[in-house]
Amino acid sequence: MNLEFSAEDNAFRTEVRTFIEQNYPESLRAVQDEGEEMGKEDFLAWHRILANKGWVAPAWPTEYGGPGWTSVQRYIWSEECARADTVPILPFGINMVGPVIYTFGTPEQKAKFLPKTLSGDIWWCQGYSEPGAGSDLANLKTKAERDGDFYVVNGQKTWTTMAQHADWGFFLVRTDPTAKIQEGISFLLIDMKSPGVTVRPIITLGGEHEVNEVWLENVRVPVENRIFQENKGWTCAKFLLAHERTGIAGVARSKRGIDRIKSMARTESEDGTPLIRDSFFKRKIAELEIDLTSLEYTELRTLASESAGKGPGPESSLLKIKGTEIQQRITELALEAAGHYGMPFFRGFPEDGANLPIGPDAAHRTAPTYFNMRKTSIYGGSNEIQRNIISKMVLGL
Amino acid sequence: MDFNFTDEQNMLRDTVAKFVQNQYDWDSRRAIVKSAAGWRPDLWKVMAEELGILGAPFSEDLGGLGGGAVDNMIVMEEFGKGLVIEPYLGTVVIAGGFLKHGGGDQSADLIGSIIGGEATFAFAYAEPQGRYNLADLTTTAKKDGAGFVLNGRKAVVVGAPWASHLIVTARTSGGQRDAKGVTVFVVPADAAGVTRRDYPTVDGLRASEVQFDNVKLGTDAIIGTLDNGLPLIERVTDEAIAALGAEAVGAMRTAHAMTIDYARQRKQFGVPISSFQVLQHRMVDMFMHVEQSVSMTYMATLKLDESDDERKKAASAAKVQIGKACKFVGQSAIQIHGGMGMTDELAVGHYFKRCTMIEGLFGSVDHHLRRYETLSLGEAA
Numbered sequence: 193m194n195l196e197f198s199a200e201d202n203a204f205r206t207e208v209r210t211f212i213e214q215n216y217p218e219s220l221r222a223v224q225d226e227g228e229e230m231g232k233e234d235f236l237a238w239h240r241i242l243a244n245k246g247w248v249a250p251a252w253p254t255e256y257g258g259p260g261w262t263s264v265q266r267y268i269w270s271e272e273c274a275r276a277d278t279v280p281i282l283p284f285g286i287n288m289v290g291p292v293i294y295t296f297g298t299p300e301q302k303a304k305f306l307p308k309t310l311s312g313d314i315w316w317c318q319g320y321s322e323p324g325a326g327s328d329l330a331n332l333k334t335k336a337e338r339d340g341d342f343y344v345v346n347g348q349k350t351w352t353t354m355a356q357h358a359d360w361g362f363f364l365v366r367t368d369p370t371a372k373i374q375e376g377i378s379f380l381l382i383d384m385k386s387p388g389v390t391v392r393p394i395i396t397l398g399g400e401h402e403v404n405e406v407w408l409e410n411v412r413v414p415v416e417n418r419i420f421q422e423n424k425g426w427t428c429a430k431f432l433l434a435h436e437r438t439g440i441a442g443v444a445r446s447k448r449g450i451d452r453i454k455s456m457a458r459t460e461s462e463d464g465t466p467l468i469r470d471s472f473f474k475r476k477i478a479e480l481e482i483d484l485t486s487l488e489y490t491e492l493r494t495l496a497s498e499s500a501g502k503g504p505g506p507e508s509s510l511l512k513i514k515g516t517e518i519q520q521r522i523t524e525l526a527l528e529a530a531g532h533y534g535m536p537f538f539r540g541f542p543e544d545g546a547n548l549p550i551g552p553d554a555a556h557r558t559a560p561t562y563f564n565m566r567k568t569s570i571y572g573g574s575n576e577i578q579r580n581i582i583s584k585m586v587l588g589l
Numbered sequence: 590m591d592f593n594f595t596d597e598q599n600m601l602r603d604t605v606a607k608f609v610q611n612q613y614d615w616d617s618r619r620a621i622v623k624s625a626a627g628w629r630p631d632l633w634k635v636m637a638e639e640l641g642i643l644g645a646p647f648s649e650d651l652g653g654l655g656g657g658a659v660d661n662m663i664v665m666e667e668f669g670k671g672l673v674i675e676p677y678l679g680t681v682v683i684a685g686g687f688l689k690h691g692g693g694d695q696s697a698d699l700i701g702s703i704i705g706g707e708a709t710f711a712f713a714y715a716e717p718q719g720r721y722n723l724a725d726l727t728t729t730a731k732k733d734g735a736g737f738v739l740n741g742r743k744a745v746v747v748g749a750p751w752a753s754h755l756i757v758t759a760r761t762s763g764g765q766r767d768a769k770g771v772t773v774f775v776v777p778a779d780a781a782g783v784t785r786r787d788y789p790t791v792d793g794l795r796a797s798e799v800q801f802d803n804v805k806l807g808t809d810a811i812i813g814t815l816d817n818g819l820p821l822i823e824r825v826t827d828e829a830i831a832a833l834g835a836e837a838v839g840a841m842r843t844a845h846a847m848t849i850d851y852a853r854q855r856k857q858f859g860v861p862i863s864s865f866q867v868l869q870h871r872m873v874d875m876f877m878h879v880e881q882s883v884s885m886t887y888m889a890t891l892k893l894d895e896s897d898d899e900r901k902k903a904a905s906a907a908k909v910q911i912g913k914a915c916k917f918v919g920q921s922a923i924q925i926h927g928g929m930g931m932t933d934e935l936a937v938g939h940y941f942k943r944c945t946m947i948e949g950l951f952g953s954v955d956h957h958l959r960r961y962e963t964l965s966l967g968e969a970a
Contacts, residue, residue: 397938531953560791563942
């Protein structure tokens with residue numbers, strides 16, 4: 193038992209911290225400070241810098257372009273990224289489809305997709321959920337019928353994050369309607385520029401355009417774009433979901449979120465007393481910090497067992513539940529700290545475009561962010577579903 | 590002990606409920622929020638002239654319907670169900686309260702124009718530094734010949750872009766946070782020296798940052814008494830809290846009903862999600878929160894005319910319950926709706942947003958817990 197990082201790990205921390213300090217683009221800092229929605233190029237700027245350095249995909253095996261870091265190093269990396277408040281690397285290529293392709297793909301598929309996924313030349317989106325298949329994902333209805341060397345795909349996907357920018361999507365489609373529900377599904381890569389693909393925006397509570405509906409009408413997909421065997425797509429889907437949940441705890445980002453609340457609480461005051469000295473508010477921050485510390489050490493224990501060769505198990509559902517609850521709580525406290533200035537909504541208004549902030553910068557967008565973060569207990573398997581997983585897989589109930 | 594409404598009050602509820610149903614359906618509200626004006630002056634006229642509800646809480650000799658706080662509660666609850674945007678709270682409840690209790694040279698005339706729908710009001714009390722302390726004022730009104738000259742800035746003045754008049758709290762003597770030395774003024778919104786920066790709020794209303802630069806006021810602009818305005822401000826704010834509680838009850842009831850409907854229709858794993866016990870219990874907890882909020886809204890409303898301490902305790906207790914309920918009911922409504930709850934298209938998210946803003950209006954849960962503690966336990970502690 194030992195809570196210290198090794199000397200090598202500390203040296204690694206210094207190395208990555210220095211790299212971020214010296215290479216993080218100032219232009220991105222400005223966009224982030226404005227608190228506005230980021231465009232495609234904003235997301236890709238940091239991605240490309242890391243791709244050049246060979247650090248964009250920390251978990252990938254070295255043969256496919258990963259840096260060969262240990263799980264502790266990856267943890268340090270995520271801490272340092274959060275500390276520097278870097279733009280997150282979008283998960284769809286690097287964390288989701290990339291590992292599916294290098295695990296289940298053919299050599300041709302690996303060669304075609306992995307380098308461009310790493311470099312950022314392919315922007316991926318995830319075609320999983322459907323209007324009737326959310327928590328019950330296996331109930332998906334989008335069908336793919338064989339026509340020679342092609343599949344003809346018809347159906348509708350929803351909640352497709354950032355599909356408006358996507359070059360390619362990975363889709364779960366039903367290839368055998370007669371098989372048992374999880375056995376007739378295949379995993380297809382679809383070029384989003386294919387005829388018959390339509391992307392329609394869904395605007396969410398904070399006014400954001402993050403998610404979309406994707407309609408597929410007689411989309412012809414070459415059979416060579418199927419990953420793994422026909423009707424065995426659920427294996428890829430389950431593999432991907434397990435990967436999606438690692439890192440979902442978001443401990444390092446939440447630490448930064450708590451720091452932000454503390455700094456708001458130093459400037460916001462009532463009766464001339466800063467909120468940070470208010471016994472009620474102080475206690476809420478302390479409770480949140482303790483909650484986060486519990487999560488941090490739970491995650492570290494998970495990491496330690498991963499280093500010992502055990503993959504992420506159903507325990508990762510715990511990380512998802514607690515991680516998202518803490519992220520949501522942070523946005524609650526930020527909104528509370530903002531006081532009256534949580535109310536103004538300045539995005540896209542007035543029409544003349546003079547969207548100057550009203551009130552202190554830190555209060556800016558606290559309410560839309562709070563609204564937006566409600567999604568975290570819904571997506572990636574709702575927190576109710578995560579509890580079912582623990583109940584069934586861990587407790588055996 | 591009587592929790593029944595009078596025949597007149599039941600009629601008032603029916604009238605307002607029908608108005609919301611017929612003229613304030615969801616598409617209409619969306620259109621109002623998106624419009625340049627952000628409200629419907631023509632519907633305000635309908636409320637004044639056809640429904641006659643803008644006179645609900647005013648005495649008959651002033652031209653009103655002879656009701657009081659209970660009537661405000663009824664209107665606000667029904668408005669909450671439709672997320673009505675028009676400024677009943679700022680105009681009838683708050684300005685009406687100041688003018689009724691505070692009197693002043695202009696009050697009879699102004700109440701007349703509220704009832705007639707000609708005047709709308711916004712309450713300019715908050716300041717950037719003051720948070721929820723009603724006496725923390727850097728806005729000053731200094732003696733100037735026979736009148737006053739007003740200078741300062743007010744934050745997040747809800748309804749100011751639509752207002753013909755502002756109710757402004759200002760310091761006429763004493764230090765920045767002294768209880769003494771606070772005075773309430775009524776200021777025409779178009780007076781020389783008043784400038785606004787208007788913006789939409791996250792819950793679909795409009796508000797402004799309002800700047801006063803050497804605005805000249807006569808002594809007839811005073812509502813209540815010079816330098817002793819704080820007790821009046823506290824009283825009217827407590828009335829606003831009771832009314833806001835009623836609005837929250839209306840909004841929460843609707844969000845809860847929508848959630849139950851959705852859970853019954855939405856199928857996953859071959860069954861309606863309403864059959865899952867974990868969601869059933871959550872919907873039961875929502876129900877309990879709503880019922881407790883109804884009770885506290887009644888209690889606070891019925892205690893508005895009691896002693897200052899009783900009234901304050903009741904209002905703060907109600908605001909604590911309502912603040913907690915708004916959070917729980919709002920968040921649960923979204924969670925049970927799943928991804929659909931996150932969309933701008935579905936109404937439920939907008940109920941969540943309004944409930945969230947009500948949590949903070951006129952003081953957060955913490956603020957009112959502290960006020961309650963001081964009143965209830967102050968001497969023992």
